[in-house]
Amino acid sequence: MQVVRLGGRVICLEQLILKLIEVKGVKFVRDRILPMVSCDKSLQICFGYSSSASEENVIAGLNSYINDIRQQAPNLLADL
Secondary structure, three states, rough: OOOOOOHHOOHHHHHHHHHHHHHHHHHHHHHHHHHHHHHHHHHHHHHHOOOOOOOOHHHHHHHHHHHHHHHHHHOOOOOO
C-alpha cells in the first residue's frame, strides 16, 4: 500500500543531477560533482571518474539509470 501512495512522488539522485544540468549547465554541475564523485558509483560512471565524459554521454548515462529505475519500479518516479 505504501508503494501506491509514493507513486509519482519519488525523485532519484540522477533526476536531480539531470535537472541541475538543464538549469545550470553541465560544466557548472561537473565542477561540483567531480570532487565528490567517489561517493556514488553511478555518478562516477556518468561523469567519467578517470577522464571527463562529454555532455552527451553524461546525459545519456543519467537517463539510462533513470530508465532502469522506471523499468524496475513503474510509476514510482516523479516526472521532472
